[in-house]
Amino acid sequence: MNKFLRSSIVCASLILSAKANALNSMGATIDFIATRASDNIVYFETGSVDAISGTKPACGSSLPKRYIIDNNTVGVEGAKKMYANLLAAKLQNRKVEVVGTNTCLMGTEIADIVILK
Numbered sequence: 001m002n003k004f005l006r007s008s009i010v011c012a013s014l015i016l017s018a019k020a021n022a023l024n025s026m027g028a029t030i031d032f033i034a035t036r037a038s039d040n041i042v043y044f045e046t047g048s049v050d051a052i053s054g055t056k057p058a059c060g061s062s063l064p065k066r067y068i069i070d071n072n073t074v075g076v077e078g079a080k081k082m083y084a085n086l087l088a089a090k091l092q093n094r095k096v097e098v099v100g101t102n103t104c105l106m107g108t109e110i111a112d113i114v115i116l117k
Contacts, residue, residue, distance in 0.1 A: 027051055027095030027115070031065070033086050040076075042069040042083050043108070046096065052109075053099045060100070060109035067098055067111040074112065082114045089114075 028051035034043045045066045049056070056064055069086075071079045089096045099113035 026053075027097040028065075029093060029095055030086055030090040033083075033090060035083075040071050040079070041105075042079065042086070043067070044069070044086050044111075046098070051096060051098045053097050053115075054102075057100070057102045057104060057109060059104035059107065063108050066108050067100065068105050068108045069114075070105055070110050073101060073110050082111065085114045 028046035028048040031045045031047050035041070036043070043066060045063075047065070049064045051065070051067075060066075069079050069082050074082065085096065088094070097115040098111050099115070100109045101112045103110055
């Protein structure tokens with residue numbers, strides 16, 4: 001194998017490895033999860049603002065690491081699945097990525113999707 005081909009393979013391997021590491025570093029761990037019995041809203045907070053996929057809306061900037069799962073937005077079954085993902089992530093110390101609705105409830109962004117990493 002000539003030097004150029006070996007160099008190309010090594011370079012491609014390094015690039016792919018860097019991209020894989022960047023993908024694995026997205027998201028954040030769950031710091032806390034709380035539920036409110038009166039309306040079944042689930043609050044959760046992540047260890048960093050890197051959990052959000054996209055930009056935070058202005059209405060959620062005062063609490064940039066806190067999110068809400070709202071039954072009225074995602075439905076009861078959707079909320080249950082998201083809550084299960086949060087619990088699994090917390091118990092396994094896994095990262096999550098949050099896709100928000102770009103809207104807020106009580107000054108906190110409403111989560112639309114919780115991706116377990």
